[in-house]
Every structure is written in C-alpha cells, then in structure tokens.
Amino acid sequence: MTSRKTRSDGERSREAILDAAAQLATVEGLDGLSLGRLAEVSGMSKSGVFGLFGSKEELQLATIDKARHVFINEVIGPALKALPGRDQLLALCLEYLDHVERRVFPGGCFFASVASEVSNRPGPVRDRVADEQRQWTSLLTENAKQAIEAGELPTDTDPEQLTLELSTMLTGADIAYLLHEDPTILQAIRATIRTRLGL
C-alpha cells in the first residue's frame, strides 16, 4: 500500500528524476550529478534510480534530452510565435536571456553551464551537447538568412557571422550574469542585440 509498482510508474519516476537532474546538473555539473543525491531528492533508493538508467552515462544523456525539451518549451516555443526573419531572431535572443533571468534552471542556461565541463572529455555526452548547440545556432542562422532576404538586414550581412556574434554574446552574458548576479548585464546585452539588428 505504501508502494504501487505499476508498469507505467517506471516512466513517471524517470521523468520526475530527470526533472530534478536537469535542475541539479546546472549547479553541480553533469559529472557532479550523483545517484545518491538524486535518490535523496526523488525519495527513491540509490539502486532504484540506478536501475532506471543502467549507467551514469545513460543518466547524463537522458538529462541532456530532458533539458532540451525544457529549452524548447521555455525559449524556442515562445519565440516561434514571432514572424520568421528579424523579429523571430530577436525573439529567440530575448527569450534566451529571459529564461536565464527567470531561472528556468537554477544555474542559468543548461547548455552553457554544461558545455565547458564536457568540452574537454570526448565521448557521447560531449557529442550530444555539441549537437544541441548546433541545432540552436542553425535556428538562428535560418532566421538571419530570411531577414536578409526580406531586406530587414543589410544585404552584405553574413548570416553565419551574425549568428556567431549573437550566440557567443548570449552564452557570455549568461555566464557573466550568474557570476556577478547583476541583472543590468542582461539589460545591456538586450540593448546591444537590438542595436545590432538595427532596431
């Protein structure tokens, strides 16, 4: 009666654990994510948590996937309501900064938080993070291209270069904001981006 081990409870437990994992990983790091700690906050036993994933690497990969969904829901989704082109490009940047300030993850942007940790250790985990980053930047690039075609940006603009400029400023702003706990940093970056896009 204290426990109800139905079949679909596995999936539900997984999801609950991954929720906590995505939060924790932005604070303790993907490597600092410990089975014991996760068991504590989720009210399960250590071996119970472990059994659900099979290995720590699987847990990390699943956590990245969970974070991806959160990112899509909190950042990309809202931004897609803007019209493709310059508006959507701006919306993506602003929603990104908002989700950092809103502390969707306690440690700011999940992928920025995790990137510097995994970038020096080859393997599936690092590859997954890099892929996620690529998807994000190519979404920016696509909008940049459309903006140029639509004449919303100068025709001599290089969309890849603009994307790089924006994306590096975003992750840089995330890190600086978290380190100094200074919201004016985000404000300043918002202004800079608007200017950069000719607004």
Add this chain to the structure above:
Amino acid sequence: MTSRKTRSDGERSREAILDAAAQLATVEGLDGLSLGRLAEVSGMSKSGVFGLFGSKEELQLATIDKARHVFINEVIGPALKALPGRDQLLALCLEYLDHVERRVFPGGCFFASVASEVSNRPGPVRDRVADEQRQWTSLLTENAKQAIEAGELPTDTDPEQLTLELSTMLTGADIAYLLHEDPTILQAIRATIRTRLGL
C-alpha cells in the same frame, strides 16, 4: 639522499603543484581538482600535497592566483605593448583569443572554464573568480574610455557597454571553440571585433 627537504623546497613544490593544478582545473574543474591526482602528477604523496595547502579551498584559491599570473604573462603582458586606447583594446582581445587557441590552458580560458562551475556556490572561491573577472573588464573599459577620448571611437560610445559586448563575445567564443574544436570560430570573432572597433 632520495629526498632533500630544505626550507625553500616548500615554495618550489608549491609552485610545481600549482602549475599542474592550473592546467588540471581547466579540464576537471576546480572541484574536480583532487589531492590524489595532484599528488600523482607531481610525484608527491597525497598528504604531502595536502600539508602544503592546509585545505582544499586554500588549494583552489592558490590555483586561481597561479592562473591569474599565467593570464597576466600570456595575455595582458603582450597586449600592453600596444599603445593605450583602441590599439590596446584590440590587442587585449586578440591576445585573449590567441591564448585560447595556443592552449595555454588545455581547457581554454581558465576563468571562463571555472566561472560557470563556481557561480552557483557562494564563498571565497567564487568571490575571487568574480574579482578577477572584474579586473579584466575594467582594463578593457579603461582602454575604451581612452579610445573615445582620443577620437578613435565614436563619441557616443558607451565604454561599459562596449566592454560588456567584447568580453561576453570573448568568453562565448572560448566556449564555442572548445566545444566544437573549430578554429574558424575564433577567426570569425576576430573579424567581428575588428569591425566593431572600426578597423
């Protein structure tokens, strides 16, 4: 005969250990810096290393200090040879990107690598990293101000805003470069910065 425990050997050992520590910290993180690992690579015993610092936190603080000196030697020093103002501002940015590409630290910029790790854990370590960051950005700001005064940049330029724009792009570029192992990222950012400074 196998050991020579003279008085100044303490300082020498400290320095040797900190050399390794600064390198290791950019790969394993400041927290992943373990006494045991440090003892291995430095050929000392674990308790020997421990005794030299007294606590892990002291080790971390000393490591940050060591990294600061390396950063001054490898980045700031060379850049100071340029004339204050726009030239030195550009030189600081380029030397920063160079030291990342040159792998002065295996994990790229020490402070970027460490910032996202410590930004969520209050304490002396985080404060030290934040201070270091502030010194770096105020060096940029000073040069920006001089550049504006000298008419090398538009008079309506906000030096703080320009500094933030540059510094976030630099750390963002560092992270993106490491994650994707793509040197063209650094090249593109170099070009962007030159353009931004009107060169």
Add this chain to the structure above:
DNA sequence: CCTTAGTCCGCACGATCGTGCGAAGTCATT
C-alpha cells in the same frame, strides 16, 4: 492460477575523496 516482465529496495563491493596524526628527515639558528 501461474508465469512473466517490470519496479524498487536492501545490502555490499571496491575505489576515491578530503582530512588528520605521528614520525622521519633537513635546514637554519643558537
């Protein structure tokens, strides 16, 4: 009803972590 698959737990393992203690050795000062 019985089997099977799935969920979760208790327990234990070897490894590694930071830390402390006591001893042995070396130098500088008395």
Add this chain to the structure above:
DNA sequence: AATGACTTCGCACGATCGTGCGGACTAAGG
C-alpha cells in the same frame, strides 16, 4: 651540539561515489 621550524611521508578515518546482486512486490497475459 642542541633546538626548533619546516617538508614530506605512511597510514588510517569516515564519507561518498558508481555499480552489481538477489529478493519482494505489482500488474499484465496465458
């Protein structure tokens, strides 16, 4: 020569880590 400051070591501690095994329980399919 004796003393004290310092460096380094071996050893051991409790804690926590990822991982594995066996078992208790539940729900579904024959």
